Amino acid sequence: MKKIISCSKAIATILDGSYLAIGGNVLHRAPMALIREIARQKKRNLKLVKTAGAHDIDVLVRAKCVASVDAGFISYETEYGLATYYRKAVESGEIKANEHACYTVISALNAAKIGVPFMPCRGIMISDLVEANDYFEKIMDPFSDEEITVIKAIKPDVAIIHVNACDEDGNAIIEGPNFEDVLMSRASKRIILSTEKIISKAQVRLNPEKIVIPSFLVESVVVSPRGCAPGSLPGKYEVEDTVIRNFLEKKDDMMFEEYLEAYRIQDQGKGGVFAW
Amino acid sequence: MVTNLLKEVHPADIMVVTIANLLENEEKVFHGVSSQLPMVAILLAKATHAKDLTYLNIPGGVNPQSLQLSSYSSAGYEVYANAEAIFPLEEVFDLSMRGELDVAFLSGVQFDVHGNVNASVIGSYTNPKVRLPGGAGSAVLIPTVKRALIWRSKHDPRTFVEQVDFVTTKGNIDRIITPLAVFKYQDERLQLESISPLTSIEEVVRQTGFEINTDHITVLPLPTSEEMRIIQQIDKKGVRYKEF
Numbered sequence: 472m473k474k475i476i477s478c479s480k481a482i483a484t485i486l487d488g489s490y491l492a493i494g495g496n497v498l499h500r501a502p503m504a505l506i507r508e509i510a511r512q513k514k515r516n517l518k519l520v521k522t523a524g525a526h527d528i529d530v531l532v533r534a535k536c537v538a539s540v541d542a543g544f545i546s547y548e549t550e551y552g553l554a555t556y557y558r559k560a561v562e563s564g565e566i567k568a569n570e571h572a573c574y575t576v577i578s579a580l581n582a583a584k585i586g587v588p589f590m591p592c593r594g595i596m597i598s599d600l601v602e603a604n605d606y607f608e609k610i611m612d613p614f615s616d617e618e619i620t621v622i623k624a625i626k627p628d629v630a631i632i633h634v635n636a637c638d639e640d641g642n643a644i645i646e647g648p649n650f651e652d653v654l655m656s657r658a659s660k661r662i663i664l665s666t667e668k669i670i671s672k673a674q675v676r677l678n679p680e681k682i683v684i685p686s687f688l689v690e691s692v693v694v695s696p697r698g699c700a701p702g703s704l705p706g707k708y709e710v711e712d713t714v715i716r717n718f719l720e721k722k723d724d725m726m727f728e729e730y731l732e733a734y735r736i737q738d739q740g741k742g743g744v745f746a747w
Numbered sequence: 748m749v750t751n752l753l754k755e756v757h758p759a760d761i762m763v764v765t766i767a768n769l770l771e772n773e774e775k776v777f778h779g780v781s782s783q784l785p786m787v788a789i790l791l792a793k794a795t796h797a798k799d800l801t802y803l804n805i806p807g808g809v810n811p812q813s814l815q816l817s818s819y820s821s822a823g824y825e826v827y828a829n830a831e832a833i834f835p836l837e838e839v840f841d842l843s844m845r846g847e848l849d850v851a852f853l854s855g856v857q858f859d860v861h862g863n864v865n866a867s868v869i870g871s872y873t874n875p876k877v878r879l880p881g882g883a884g885s886a887v888l889i890p891t892v893k894r895a896l897i898w899r900s901k902h903d904p905r906t907f908v909e910q911v912d913f914v915t916t917k918g919n920i921d922r923i924i925t926p927l928a929v930f931k932y933q934d935e936r937l938q939l940e941s942i943s944p945l946t947s948i949e950e951v952v953r954q955t956g957f958e959i960n961t962d963h964i965t966v967l968p969l970p971t972s973e974e975m976r977i978i979q980q981i982d983k984k985g986v987r988y989k990e991f
Binding site for chain 2 (some may be wrong): 547564577600603710
């Protein structure tokens, strides 16, 4: 079975309204090539899940792909400030912010990972988040007289994850921090990987312990060198500072079209040079 | 002479030293995203009185060494590379859940006299006037960590309010550190403990939206030249000033 397919074919399999888990953390190792292709294909009503997102969420919101975002933190960090498109869309009622603590996203994914409907979680007792959201409930611990908050499972339809390398079947290596990506790969129904490069089966068999996502979990593989840009791939490349600043400052739709267009060739893995 | 010295001192430097002095040797200490200032404070503590402090972060690098601090992230590769072990975020949370994390650095946008923290919304949750980034780990960490240290680079009546718009969480706040002052959470209230040498009690009262008791207030020391030398060595690019 041939798993290496084009970016556009891989993303075409994502249905409107899907629950979509996004790998990486803030500006680090987010699968931006796949994110931009979702924007180009104008997917609608996606339900996004991530512990801490930034540019990825902002791009999908700007492209009007999003119905809701389940996350603990959506913002760029200190230097670039708030995720301005996300923020405005929540304030106007265009999208729904389902605020989690980062760990309650992890709990929700862990529940899906082990096939149970919810996960108990300590800490989140005195919080208006429990009243305000239907995915948190306080129940009695059946083994004691104490109350505990439980977190409803989140089983994403698709996880999109960028990796440093994988073989043609999707046996994948992540160098540097895994964040929640390995968990997402176990909790989600389908996985689409983007990868910096393809390595041989022989290389994989040399160090099987390096494979954090085995191929039997992976549906398709997209080759996307610099697939995290303008975000970073930890240890490999840094953020493209000007691109992020332009994205945040130049708010008209034409500029966003130009942004998507400028990355098109690079995103499709044809070795084009990015210029915006 | 003293006046000249005061002019040269940035509030961030006083905050860094104050925070570092709140950390104890052998404590397990965590910070998350957007946390450059606590990061510098942790490294200062480790370089001075708390050599055996365990430094934990989001990428999972335990006690990373020779850091080139990043100006746009406190969750980057630099806190993962050259670590002595990898202990990822999920496990740092687990550690706190079972009551074994000593210190977590968190922030928020509104704080009230009762120790409630709001990092979620201004206005209503479902129809917010301002959607804030969210509390990140706060809602599970502040109630479970032994000591939550909160820092905020703004100190004004909109930040320190009588009642927060939304309670993201409440729990084991130890202290809140701002450019003007340090509050200690004691007897179920935020109590003013000390003020910066760059301000006055009158200014702190003016900039705080709830009533404060101004008895027994101490003035924080200025950073020593040795502390400043180490801070500059740790943070050559001045990432600690980014929030200001």
